[in-house]
Amino acid sequence: MTIAVCPGSFDPITLGHVDVVRRARSMFDEVVVGVATNSSKSALLGVEARVALARAAFEGIDGVRVEPVDGLLAEFVRAVRANAVVKGLRGGADFDAELPMALMNRHLAGVETVFVVGDPALAHIASSLVKDVARYGGAIDDLVPPGVGDAVRAAVGREDRT
Template identity: 65%
Template sequence: MSIAVCPGSFDPITLGHVDVVRRALTIFDEVIVGVAQNPGKNYRFAPEERLALAESAIADLPGARVMPVHGLLADFVQDTGASAIVKGLRGAADFDAEQAMALMNRHLSGVETVFIMGDPRLAHVASSLVKDVARHGGYIDDLVPTEVAAALTRKDSDV
């Protein structure tokens, strides 16, 4: 059985993320959506909220599951028995940002990173942009799963 880890902070998970997981499942038997914590980021959603939203977003994808990532991704990948890391790319800027991480993860664990080109129709979708649009009352229902749109609406009404 081939296993891949699709890591990210997923704050929040978007339709672009879900698309990458869906397409990774055509290559791998199982895809673990690894919800990570980056101390350099300010999160809109708490770790348990990001886990729950990711679980809801991939619930209809057989072979996909969500797990929290604690510590180094390279260690997590080895602990899960994954043979690859899967990352979605929207364009050259994403590749430039991901290349050093892919090389470091290979150095630390021997695990390769597989890049999947994002759907061009979703190339403009980024979690940070979705949060900004939602914060200003913009329409996000075609950018994120239904549960995420509702959660962002609740967050913004609490502010």
Template identity: 65%
Template sequence: MTVAVLPGTFDPVTLGHLDIARRARALFDEVIVAVAHNSTKAPLLSVDERVALARAATSDLDGVSVEFVDGLLVDFCVRRGAGAIVKGLRGGADYDYERPMALMNRSLTGVETVFITGDNALSHVASSLVRDVARHGGDISAYVPDGVADAVAKALVRDTGA
């Protein structure tokens, strides 16, 4: 059985993330969506919220599961028997950012990184942009799975204390 890990902060999960998860599942027997803690980011949604939203968004995808990962991603991959990390690329800047991590991950444990080019129709969709649009009162429902826009709106209210 081939297992791959699709890591990310998923703050929030977007239709672009789901596109990559679906296509990764076509390549691997099992895909684990790994909701990560990133010490360089201050997420809007809690880890529990991000995991729950990712589980709801992938519930119809057979062979796709969601887990929280803390610590080194490659250690998580080794524990889960994953031979590959899947990363979605929207463009060249994503590749330039991801390539050194891919090389480091392979150097540490031999786990390979597989790059999947994102759907061109979703290439402008990034969690950071979705959060920014929501913070300014814009409608994000076209960019996120069902239920995510409401969760983001509630988090923004909680975050601002309004």
């Protein structure tokens, strides 16, 4: 059985994330969505909320499960017995940011990273942009799975203005 870990902070989960996980699922028997804490970022949503929203986004999709990552990704990969890490790329800047992490995970856990090129129709969607748009009252529901927009708006203290 082949298992891939698709890690991220998912703060919040977007349709771009969902696209990458679904396509990863077509390549692996199981995909574990690892909801991690990025020490270089200040999260809008708590890890419990991010896990719950991700679980709702993948509900009913066989072979996808969502788990919190507590600590190093390399240790999580070992714990779930993953064969690979899957990361989505929107462009060259994403590759530049992901390459050192891929090399470190190979060094620490002996696991390869598979890069999945994101759908060009979703390339403009980034969690940071979703949060910024929400902070200023813009519409975000067409960028995120159902329910995520409400959670983000509540976290930034804005009402629905769609």
